[in-house]
Amino acid sequence: MDGCEVTTSFWISGGGLAGLATCIALQNICGIRANILEAKSQLEGDAGTLIALWPNGLRALQAIDQSLYQDILQTGCKIRQVRSIRETGETRVPDNCESKYGQPFICIRWSTLHSLLAKRVSHSQIYLQHTTTQVYDKENHVIVETKRTHSTQDMDRDDTKEAFVGKALIVADGVRSLLRKYILNDDERQLIDPIYTGRVIARAVLNSDELKELSIPLPQNECIFFFSSDGKKVGSLSSLEQGQFYWALTLEIPTMDSSYLEKQSLQQESEFSIPLMQAIAATPAERIQIRPLLEMPPLPRYAKGNVVLIGDAAHAVIPSLGQGANIAFEDALVLSRCIKNEDNLEKAFSCYEERRLRRCQLIQEESSKAGKRARQPKPSSSWDSQVFESYQKFLEYLLDFDPDKISL
Numbered sequence: 001m002d003g004c005e006v007t008t009s010f011w012i013s014g015g016g017l018a019g020l021a022t023c024i025a026l027q028n029i030c031g032i033r034a035n036i037l038e039a040k041s042q043l044e045g046d047a048g049t050l051i052a053l054w055p056n057g058l059r060a061l062q063a064i065d066q067s068l069y070q071d072i073l074q075t076g077c078k079i080r081q082v083r084s085i086r087e088t089g090e091t092r093v094p095d096n097c098e099s100k101y102g103q104p105f106i107c108i109r110w111s112t113l114h115s116l117l118a119k120r121v122s123h124s125q126i127y128l129q130h131t132t133t134q135v136y137d138k139e140n141h142v143i144v145e146t147k148r149t150h151s152t153q154d155m156d157r158d159d160t161k162e163a164f165v166g167k168a169l170i171v172a173d174g175v176r177s178l179l180r181k182y183i184l185n186d187d188e189r190q191l192i193d194p195i196y197t198g199r200v201i202a203r204a205v206l207n208s209d210e211l212k213e214l215s216i217p218l219p220q221n222e223c224i225f226f227f228s229s230d231g232k233k234v235g236s237l238s239s240l241e242q243g244q245f246y247w248a249l250t251l252e253i254p255t256m257d258s259s260y261l262e263k264q265s266l267q268q269e270s271e272f273s274i275p276l277m278q279a280i281a282a283t284p285a286e287r288i289q290i291r292p293l294l295e296m297p298p299l300p301r302y303a304k305g306n307v308v309l310i311g312d313a314a315h316a317v318i319p320s321l322g323q324g325a326n327i328a329f330e331d332a333l334v335l336s337r338c339i340k341n342e343d344n345l346e347k348a349f350s351c352y353e354e355r356r357l358r359r360c361q362l363i364q365e366e367s368s369k370a371g372k373r374a375r376q377p378k379p380s381s382s383w384d385s386q387v388f389e390s391y392q393k394f395l396e397y398l399l400d401f402d403p404d405k406i407s408l
C-alpha cells in the first residue's frame with residue numbers, strides 16, 4: 001500500500017445525490033461527520049438533465065435539512081400541469097401533489113440540485129479523485145481501499161493506492177457500482193449487473209432565448225409528454241428554474257452503443273413531435289447528452305456487516321416514474337434515523353434494510369412496468385387517464401412516504 005491510513009467514523013463511497021444527502025443527514029440527525037470518497041476530480045451533477053422531485057423525496061429532504069428544502073422550493077420550478085400529446089389527442093392532468101400530499105411537484109436541473117447539496121458539506125470532508133476499489137470488513141471496522149484517478153477517463157489507470165479506516169462504509173457509487181458485489185453471496189453475484197433496457201435517452205437543457213421557434217407556447221410550470229403513434233418513442237419538454245427548459249427523447253436502439261446518433265438523426269427521430277424537433281434543432285450539438293437506460297434486478301439485501309448500500313448502488317430504476325433520486329433521499333433519512341437509534345452498527349444497518357428493501361423492490365418493479373406501458377401503442381386519448389387511474393393506489397403508497405411514520 002502506497003498511501004497512509006486516514007481514520008474517520010464513516011466513509012461514503014460516491015459524492016452523487018445519494019452520498020451527499022447521506023453525509024448531510026448523518027451530520028444533522030446523528031451529529032456524525034462522515035467523509036466522502038469521490039472518483040471524479042470535482043463534485044458535479046449532470047448539467048443536461050432534469051430531476052423531478054416528488055412529495056416523498058421532498059419530505060425526506062425536509063426532514064434531513066429544512067434550509068436545503070427551502071432552497072430547493074425557492075430555486076426549482078413548481079409544476080402545475082402534466083400534458084400528454086398523441087396523434088389521437090391531448091390529455092391534461094393538473095398536478096394535485098400539493099393539495100393531496102402537502103408537497104409540490106418540483107422540476108430542477110440535476111446540477112443545481114447537486115450544488116445545493118454539495119454546499120452543505122465541507123471541502124475537508126471530500127476526497128476527490130479517489131475511486132473506491134475494495135472494502136475489507138473487519139469485526140469492528142472497515143478498511144476501504146482506493147486508487148487515485150486523474151479524471152473519469154482514467155478510472156482504470158492503476159495509480160497510487162490508499163487505505164482508509166472507519167467504523168463503516170456507505171456505498172453510494174451509483175448504478176455501475178464496483179462495491180455492490182461485496183454484500184452479495186457468490187451465487188448471487190451474477191444477478192447484479194445492470195441490464196440494458198434497449199432504450200437510450202437523449203436530452204439537454206436550453207435557455208428561453210435559445211428556444212425562439214416553438215410551434216406551441218413555451219411550457220410554463222408544465223411538463224409535456226409526446227408519444228409516437230407506435231409508442232416506441234417518447235419525448236418530453238418541461239419548464240425548469242430561471243426560465244430554462246429541458247427536453248428529452250427516449251428511443252429504442254438494439255445495442256447500448258449510441259455513438260452513431262447525431263443531432264441530425266435525433267431531429268429525424270423526433271419527427272412525430274414538431275415542438276420536440278424544434279427544441280432539438282435549437283440545441284448546440286455538444287450540449288446534447290445521450291445515455292443508455294439501465295435497470296437493475298432487485299437485490300436480496302442492502303447490508304452486510306459494516307457495509308451498506310444506498311441510492312442507485314442499491315436500487316437503480318429507469319426514470320419512467322422519476323423516482324431514483326427521490327428514493328435515494330428516503331434512504332439517506334431512514335439510514336441516519338436507524339444509526340441514531342441503535343448503538344450497534346450491524347443492527348442499525350439491518351433496521352435500515354428492513355425498512356427499505358420491500359419498498360424499493362416494489363418501486364423498481366413499478367418503474368420497469370411504467371416504462372414498458374409508456375411504449376404500448378395507445379388505443380385512445382383517454383388511455384393516459386385510464387392508466388393513471390389504474391395505478392392510483394401505488395402512487396398513493398409511493399408519494400405518501402412520511403418520515404414521522406418510520407417505526408424504529
Ligand SMILES: Cc1cc2nc3c(=O)[nH]c(=O)nc-3n(C[C@H](O)[C@H](O)[C@H](O)COP(=O)(O)OP(=O)(O)OC[C@H]3O[C@@H](n4cnc5c(N)ncnc54)[C@H](O)[C@@H]3O)c2cc1C
Nearest residue numbers: 014016017018039052131132174311312322323324325326
Ligand atoms: C436521464 C435521467 C433522468 C432522471 N430523472 C430523474 C428524476 O426525474 N427524478 C429522480 O428522482 N431521479 C431521476 N433520475 C435518477 C437519478 O439521477 C439517480 O437515481 C440518482 O442520481 C442516484 O444518485 P446516486 O448518488 O445513487 O448515484 P450517482 O448520481 O450515479 O452518483 C454516484 C457517484 O459516485 C461516484 N463514483 C462512481 N464509482 C465510484 C467509485 N468506485 N469510487 C468513488 N466514487 C465513485 C460517481 O462519480 C458519482 O459522483 C434520472 C436519471 C437519468 C439518467
